[in-house]
Amino acid sequence: METPMKLPLILLSATLLLTACGNETPLPREEAAPQNTPQVAETDTATIPCRVKQNSIGFHTGSSELTSLGxxxxxxxIEDRATDCPNGRVHIITYRTDDTDLTAARHAAILDVVTExxxxxxxxEASITDPTDPEEAGRTIVTLDAE
Incomplete structure (x- = not known):
């Protein structure tokens, strides 16, 4: 008599398990998604602004001669302007030092490379200006800006 009682319990457990596991339905968002629909990417025809690049240019100590890295x-x-930003402007800012001749010579050296x-x-746009920080004295910044 013990066997007939175990069988209905096993069948009932199996039925509950199958009902719980077998009753999976897709989520509504999965059903709503069209199948085999080509994806179309929209492109913005507005002008993408150029990235702004800024380099601090190095000179040999006490000289207007550019380092090779400078x-x-x-x-x-200049290359970034040609490839990424043909309408961008090159800004050259030379910060003054106590030696005005050296400042002018460094500024001229940068202008020569840019124009060549x-x-x-x-x-x-090129300018010589007073440094806002003493560590900027004698430094030249070359920047590419989109305008």
């Missing part, structure tokens, strides 16, 4: 950094800005690279005067 020269390369100027060319990097084919940048026209109307595509650049």
């Amino acid at each position: 020269h390369d950094l100027i060319l990097e800005v 690279s084919g940048i026209l005067s109307e595509d650049m």
Whole structure:
């Protein structure tokens, strides 16, 4: 008599288990998603602004001669303008030092590299200014900006 009682309990447990596990329905968002529909990407036709690049240019100590890295950094800005930002402007800011001749010579050295690279005067802005921080004295910053 023990066997007939165990059988209905086993069948009842199996039925409950199958009902619980076998009754899976997709979530409504899965049903609502169309199948085999091509995805269309919308593109914005607005002008994408150029990335702004800024390099601090190095000179040999006490000299207006550019370091090779300084020269390369100027060319990097010029190259980025040509490839990424043809309408961008090159900004050159030279911070004054106590030696005004050295400041002017460094500024001229930067301008020479930029103009020799084919940048026209109307595509650049150059200035010599007082440093806001004493550590900026004698430093030249070359920046590419989208305008």
